[in-house]
Amino acid sequence: MKKIQIIILLFLALASVDMSAKTLVVYYSYTGNCHEIVQTLTSQIDADTLRIYPADKTQHYEANNYAIGTQLLNAIYADPGNPDSYPAIDPVSISLADYSTYIIVTPLWWSHMAAILQTYLFHHGGEMAGKNVGLIVSSHSSGISGVVADAQRLIPEAEWMGDALWINNANHRNRESLIKNWLIAIDYDALTADVKGDVNGDGATDISDVMALIDMLLNGDAYQPDADVNDDGSVSISDVSTLTDYLLSGTW
Ligand SMILES: Cc1cc2nc3c(=O)[nH]c(=O)nc-3n(C[C@H](O)[C@H](O)[C@H](O)COP(=O)(O)O)c2cc1C
Known part of the structure; x- marks a missing residue:
């Protein structure tokens, strides 16, 4: 329930996130x-x-x-x-x-x-x-x-x-x-090695990466390996869930 609330809040607070190089x-x-x-x-x-x-x-x-x-x-x-x-x-x-x-x-x-x-x-x-x-x-x-x-x-x-x-x-x-x-x-x-879950490439895995991921899904941006946090070969809502789980629990 908590997870769903967070995802909804994130959708509401959605801002444009730049997927720049690191x-x-x-x-x-x-x-x-x-x-x-x-x-x-x-x-x-x-x-x-x-x-x-x-x-x-x-x-x-x-x-x-x-x-x-x-x-x-x-x-x-x-x-x-x-x-x-x-x-x-x-x-x-x-x-x-x-x-x-x-x-x-x-x-x-x-x-x-x-x-x-x-x-x-x-x-x-x-x-x-x-x-x-x-x-x-x-x-x-x-x-x-x-x-x-x-x-x-x-x-x-x-x-x-x-x-x-x-x-x-x-x-x-x-x-x-x-x-x-x-x-x-x-x-x-x-x-400068990749940090798992660092979707927006700012060097840390945090709430801004969830927003970057959602932004990517909404915009239909091209597949990016860093965004496939659950390593299933595609970027989907399940990656948002995996990332949110990680942020809430501290473990992948
Ligand atoms: C205003 C000015 C002051 C400079 N003073 C020095 C200096 O004190 N010692 C030095 O070795 N080179 C000095 N230089 C040379 C530059 O550091 C050097 O040519 C550098 O490679 C210039 O880089 P740029 O071509 O990207 O502008 C000076 C150049 C300028 C324009």
């Missing part, structure tokens, strides 16, 4: 190196990408010995808790809640994270709390400890996936093997 790569690239790194990375893992763009596309950050890049960073460090310290970026519509893992790919600017990406993480880093987060930094030659500190400041409650990967001008051409070895070193495959 990993989101968030990046900024001014001269294209980080973009190339992301292309190489996403040829090795299954991930969605989110590229951040500045609202003002007329700026030449490298002009006058990187003067504008320097000004943007100085404004941030003068008052890092103030949203007005960060340069405006284009609006982003993607929802972070649908992902369990994020990989941040950023250029280094004067030993820090590029200002444009800092804006995005200032506003959204909190949404990555408790989730897996990895960091890849591209610089010409400078070491990346300042960028790591920025990432820790902007995503204070991340579950960091090992050490950050540093790719520089001298080894950028070797990025394919650097990324491959980094993914092994941080145990990426194990950290």
